[in-house]
Amino acid sequence: MYTLPSKLKLFSIIIMVLGLAGMTYGFLTTPKTVEDVKRIMAQQEDHHAEGHAVAEHGDETTANFVDSARGEEGYSESAMEHATDLNPEGHGSSSHDEHVLHQLQTRPWSATFVAAFFFMMIALGVLVFYAIQYASQAGWSPALYRIMEGITAYLLPGSIIVFLIVAFAGTHFFPWQNDELVAGDKILQGKTGYLNLPFFLIRAVIYLLGWNLYRYFSRKNSLAQDEVNNYGPYRKNFKISVFFLIFFIVTEASMSIDWFMSMTPHWYSTLFPWYVFSSLFVSAITVIALVTIHLKSRGLIPFVSDKHLHDLAIYMFAFSIFWTYLWFSQFMLIWYANIPEEVTYFIIRIQEYKVLFFGMLILNFVFPILVLMNSDYKRVPWFVVIAAVFILVGHYIDVFLLVMPSTVGHNWSFGIPEIAALLFFAGLFIFVVGTGLGKVSLRPKNDPFIKESENYHF
Amino acid sequence: MASKKIHAIYTDDDLLMQAVKQTRAANYHISEVFTPFPVHGLDHAVGLAATRIAITSFLYGLVGLSFAVWMMNYIMIEDWPQNIGGKPSFTFYQNMPAFIPIMFELTVFFAAHLMVITFYMRSKLWPFKKAENPDLRTTDDHFLMEVEADNHDVEILTKFLYDTGASEISLIENEQDH
Numbered sequence: 001m002y003t004l005p006s007k008l009k010l011f012s013i014i015i016m017v018l019g020l021a022g023m024t025y026g027f028l029t030t031p032k033t034v035e036d037v038k039r040i041m042a043q044q045e046d047h048h049a050e051g052h053a054v055a056e057h058g059d060e061t062t063a064n065f066v067d068s069a070r071g072e073e074g075y076s077e078s079a080m081e082h083a084t085d086l087n088p089e090g091h092g093s094s095s096h097d098e099h100v101l102h103q104l105q106t107r108p109w110s111a112t113f114v115a116a117f118f119f120m121m122i123a124l125g126v127l128v129f130y131a132i133q134y135a136s137q138a139g140w141s142p143a144l145y146r147i148m149e150g151i152t153a154y155l156l157p158g159s160i161i162v163f164l165i166v167a168f169a170g171t172h173f174f175p176w177q178n179d180e181l182v183a184g185d186k187i188l189q190g191k192t193g194y195l196n197l198p199f200f201l202i203r204a205v206i207y208l209l210g211w212n213l214y215r216y217f218s219r220k221n222s223l224a225q226d227e228v229n230n231y232g233p234y235r236k237n238f239k240i241s242v243f244f245l246i247f248f249i250v251t252e253a254s255m256s257i258d259w260f261m262s263m264t265p266h267w268y269s270t271l272f273p274w275y276v277f278s279s280l281f282v283s284a285i286t287v288i289a290l291v292t293i294h295l296k297s298r299g300l301i302p303f304v305s306d307k308h309l310h311d312l313a314i315y316m317f318a319f320s321i322f323w324t325y326l327w328f329s330q331f332m333l334i335w336y337a338n339i340p341e342e343v344t345y346f347i348i349r350i351q352e353y354k355v356l357f358f359g360m361l362i363l364n365f366v367f368p369i370l371v372l373m374n375s376d377y378k379r380v381p382w383f384v385v386i387a388a389v390f391i392l393v394g395h396y397i398d399v400f401l402l403v404m405p406s407t408v409g410h411n412w413s414f415g416i417p418e419i420a421a422l423l424f425f426a427g428l429f430i431f432v433v434g435t436g437l438g439k440v441s442l443r444p445k446n447d448p449f450i451k452e453s454e455n456y457h458f
Numbered sequence: 459m460a461s462k463k464i465h466a467i468y469t470d471d472d473l474l475m476q477a478v479k480q481t482r483a484a485n486y487h488i489s490e491v492f493t494p495f496p497v498h499g500l501d502h503a504v505g506l507a508a509t510r511i512a513i514t515s516f517l518y519g520l521v522g523l524s525f526a527v528w529m530m531n532y533i534m535i536e537d538w539p540q541n542i543g544g545k546p547s548f549t550f551y552q553n554m555p556a557f558i559p560i561m562f563e564l565t566v567f568f569a570a571h572l573m574v575i576t577f578y579m580r581s582k583l584w585p586f587k588k589a590e591n592p593d594l595r596t597t598d599d600h601f602l603m604e605v606e607a608d609n610h611d612v613e614i615l616t617k618f619l620y621d622t623g624a625s626e627i628s629l630i631e632n633e634q635d636h
Contacts (some may be wrong), residue, residue, distance in 0.1 A: 332555045336543040375512070 002150075002300050002442055004434030012434070016427035022420020026108035037101045103408045106172040108417040110407045113165045113173070115421035117259070118283075118399045119429045120158035125284025126151040127215055128248055134218070134241035139452040140311055143304050145222060146442045147291055151284075152215050153436025154429055159208050166259050167201060173407055174200075176265045187266055195262055203258060207251045214244040226445045234448055252277055263406035267345050269334070275326045276402070282319035282364075283395045286388045288312055291433070293381045301442055303454045306379040313378035316387060320368040323395075324361070348405045352412070356397050363394030396422070461632045462607040463489065464615060465592060466624035467600050471497045474601040477622035478503045481605060484618060490604040492596035511580075515573040522568025526561040592630070 004012075031037050130148040133141045171178045175188075176195040182188045188195070217240055221233040253273035261272050269275075289312040295301045296309075334342045349357050367390040377383045404412045444450055468474040475497065481488055488504055501509070531550045534540045534557070539548045542556050550557075578584065596602045603624075607615055612629060619627055 328555075328558065332558065335555050338544055373516070 001440075002295060002298075002434075002437045004431070004438060008430060008434065012427040012430040014427070015423040016431065019420045019422070019424025019427060022416050023108065023112060023424060026111060026417030026420060030105045030108060031101055034097045034101055037097050037104065040104075041097075041100070100411060102172075103411045107408045107411065109165070109169050109172045110403050111417035112421045113162070113169070114396075114400050114403050114418070115425040116158065116162050116165055117403075118396050119154065119425045120162045121280040121399070122284050122287045122429070123152050123154040123158050124211060125280040125282075126288055127155060127211065128245070128281065129284055129288065130218070131214070131241040131244050131248070134237050135245055137238065137449065139449045140308065140456045141453060142444055142447045142450045143301075143308060143453040143456075144288065144292065145444045145447070146440065147295065147301075147437065148288060149219050149222060150437030150439075151287060151291060151433050152219075153439075154432045155215050156212055157428065157432055158425075159211060162259075163204055163208055166204060173263050173403075174265075176262060191265060195265060200258060203254060207255050210244070210247050210251060214240060214247075218244075222444065223440060225447055226440075228446065231448055249277075252280075260402045260406075263403070264345065266341060269330055269342075269345075271326060271330045271333075275323075275330055278319060278323040278326050279395050279398050282316065282323050283392060285312060285315045285319060286391045289316060289384055290388050291437070293385060295437070295442065296381070303443055305456065307456050308453075309381065309384060310375075310378045313372055313384050313387070316384075316391060317368060317372040317378070320364055320372075320391060324365040327361070327364075345405075348409065349401060352410050353401060353405060356401060360394050360397040360401065363390050364398065367391075367394075462612070463630045463632065464605045464607045464612070464619065465628045465630055466603045466605065466619045466622075467593065467595070467626040468603065468623060469600060469625050471495075471601060473623045474603065475500065475503055477603060477619070477624065480622050481603070481619070486610065486615065486618075487606045488603060489606050492591045492593070492602040492604075494597055494599060494601070497601075511573060511577060514576050515569045518572040518576075519565045519569035521572075522565040523561055525568065526557070526564035529564075530557040530560055 031040060126148050130145070130152065132138075133145070133148075166173065174195075175181055176191065177197055182192065218237055221237040221240075224233040225231075225237075256273045256276035260276065261268060289309065292301070292304060292309060292312065296304060331346060334346060368387050371383060371387040371390070372378055400418075447453075466477070468477060471493070474491070474493070478488060478491065478500065482503070482505060491500065491504060493500070527550075534542070534553065535548060535550050542553045545552070547553060591597065591602075592604070593600065593602050603619075605615065605619065607629070616627055616629075
């Protein structure tokens, strides 16, 4: 039996309190009026003037799109002109200042959403990984079932918080909820059949119900298997896992369209749901590996060997490459075609978030591939931990870049609201997962494959 | 000097693995194992040194990557500058997204092909080479373990191998001196 170490418990509670305080501060200190914004902007300009008198941002950031044959500064300017999603007019604001005000008011919402979704997607990804193990009747993994179930304990609180955020964010996130804007926009009018508030909320409720019901029943069957001497609960779990996977892949696609892609309702990419899925899945497997190493170091799971860790590390390695593949496929097609309504997505990310945008590639691709390439290193816990930290930081940045450029645009920074939200949800995650792991014995009994899993070797 | 070897045939890969471990534990020397398919962990069980082919593969991959970079730069930028995707920047750096698929493919191509060729050379395999496996059934569904019997009592060794689950045992006396 596992109990959350009291120091870790205390730590999680402290960062939750700190995080909550920081988030409250973030929501309370947003500018209320256009006058506040003007004052902030003036302060910023003074600050800039003190430093470099000539430092202009626009000059070098468009360099990537220079057209040397025509002697033009590139296409980004003319492309962004039409990007009503990202422009002041796009949100129906009458002036630049009002637009900035809107974005500054959105910032705490976005900061909270990024962290909330990041930890929710870990729990959801673990649930999917767990369902795949059942549906494929995997022989190596049953020894890890209780660990995965412990992590998915976070799904219920996590998904409810995410639901509340997307339900109440309104036009902070979703310009299509602004009736004035839709009235003057033919493209958005064409999308109202899907992008309307009641249907949006109904869909979100369906996702939540489906995911959490599967988690509830699969956990129940999995525990029931411990007590019986036939394979009834296991068979039931097999069946519901298959249906859950079908349900998940459909809802995941529309979830990522609803919650992320519709932040810029003019822009679309058919690869987008897969891309979000790959990020979700690789973070989830990474957390399974981390929790396994934590439990192993406390000597609580002698039946899990370094072979299991090896397999988890293989998954981390493989899905890091899978993520890069999807990221690049999406980027290259849009970059190559260079269609104004599509490139806006990357222009804002490259111009305003350059370090994060390319740094994320190094964290999510170069580091995992180099650290985990050697087969022997995949069994060395501290090596896996290093790779795991890179991957988790990288995928937090990935979620950050899904949300921030589309909602707060140029007015982003990484300050108190972002750090506080990260602390709060990290604390909540540690607390809930730690409690979830401690509910039952970590060793599943009577599973048809448990013996194979414990004797697993290759 | 005549060298004596015992060929023990097994019908299952798990049985073979077990037999290999037992034989090694009893201090007999396994000179070769023939299997119809790669058995996971067998190289480790027989006590072979870890393969270095992965390292060569990595190096070949780097060669392929460098070759692709040089090739695309020469073809698309230097020799005949191309307007790629309507962005006539004529620099390698700014056109790189278009070259990444080629860089990836050539990395894989070089790594895979050169690795296979290296493997053939190290295993001394070439076209029309006469097969070395002593029993044709090892290409179908049987597993053969070759144990050196020079310095051992053949009777005891045979008995031992039967106990490990061998389905067939034959003594091979080789008159040639290697």
